[in-house]
Amino acid sequence: MRAPVFLYDLPLNPDETQMLAQGLTLTIDPLLYRSVDPTTSGPINSYLLYLLSIMGFKLSFHLAHVLSWGLTMFALVFYYKALRYFRFGIVAQLALIPAVAFVSFIQEINYVHYYSESVAILLLSLNVYFIARWTHQKTFSYAELITSGAALALVVLCKIQALPLAFVLGVWSLVLLFLFQRQKLFLNAGVLVLTIVSVWGGWLLYLWHNGVLEDFFFYYIKANAQLKIRFSDNSYRSPFYLLIRFPLIFAILGKGIKYLVVPLVILAGAFLFKNRAKLAFLKILKIDSYFWFILLGYSVAVIATLIRTGSFYAHHFTYFMLPFCLFTGLFLSQLTHVWRWAILSTQLIFAVISVEHLVTNSSINLYETARSKQQKMSPVARAILKYANPGEYLVVWGWECAYYVETQMPQGVNENHSVRSAMAHPFQATYYRRYVSDIKRTRPKVFVDAITAQTLWMNDPAKYGHQNYPELARYIAQNYELKEVIEGVKIYAWK
Structure with missing residues (x-):
């Protein structure tokens, strides 16, 4: 079901046309804020397209749609590798079934276009993989610390709204250094922090050398932090009001992502019932060096990030894919084999939808892919x-x-x-x-x-x-x- 999207050579969302135009422009003038203002999407999203262009790829809607899928699939690989470190065995594979089904079958525009969160999510998933690895092995290599630090630094240049998520993972990485290698705490922490500082220092030095540093701070930091949706103060709602309404907002605007949520909610209910005793629940949170407690904190940070923006575009909810996949693995590990398959059978909803389309004689594929029906140029x-x-x-x-x-x-x-x-x-x-x-x-x-x-x-x-x-x-x-x-x-x- 995702293949028709690859073949669809028309824009799916204004955001992807924006980033494609920016990538195209960078091939002529690669200096950001002289040629291109990426607004909230971040420089990395446009520079990735620029890199693909100089490698010989034409910046087209085809490319954007395939790239979106590829970035998401790479993130799923890191989710799987992270789960494997927690001794889940086959559960690590089962836990990804809802996510793989979602990525493979969804045709909702908000989740199949080249959305600006995709690269940030990939970098965040890489860091979660490192955290899972460190939690299991209790050792750190300089190469891992440098890679993790670089990824954390780049997250903010992918999507400024993802800063709180990178902060949570960065702080927890330092906590793990304290827990497992106190004798090398300052050395290892120095490598991690110095990498982050070096990446940002190099970036800021590049902008300063080219005379656009002030533009970066104004347009990317100050303006994006203060501007509201449609730039009108009339749209403002208090964070507390949005927090109370968040479940309803998620249910209404999340749409396609509900196929990920349904099995998670069922599993969470079974998990809480099985561990309803307070001590049992706290014991679960403490396993794996509090990894699951931190993942819960990460989920809270996602909610806070979405409430802070106040826009609630559906593709913003893709930030939840990381904690949803990992928590699905935890919950499944608490159930017997029979119940695991019973709950995951909720993914048969895609088959039900297919039958519904066949019975009503409506198109299963929302995207016309025949060349004769695609207008190649307006x-x-x-x-x-x-x-x-x-x-x-x-x-x-x-x-x-x-x-x-x-x-x-x-x-x-x-x-x-x-x-x-x-x-x-x-x-x-x-x-x-x-x-x-x-x-x-x-x-x-x-x-x-x-x-x-x-x-x-x-x-x-x-x-x-x-x-x-x-x-x-x-x-x-x-x-x-x-x-x-x-x-x-x-x-x-x-x-």
């Missing part, structure tokens, strides 16, 4: 290429980043979706000044005003059309000529 993209060539700069005003990918033209501004430059929020003036400065610097061959009634978020041309922004409107009027209007999308070419 009319707007074809029109753009009348006035410019792939590799030349393009600027699209409005959240329509697919045009960059279709035409294989790099973005001529840092912010490729225009939202932060166009919509009202405390930092709008700063974003807008940079936008106008960027377009004057790159002098794109084509400017597209993509504000229509269908544009994401900015769906009011009378309010958000570029003509409402004096400096931008003046520059476009002086240097560009309106060539075509296609379904409300205005295409301007350099005079």
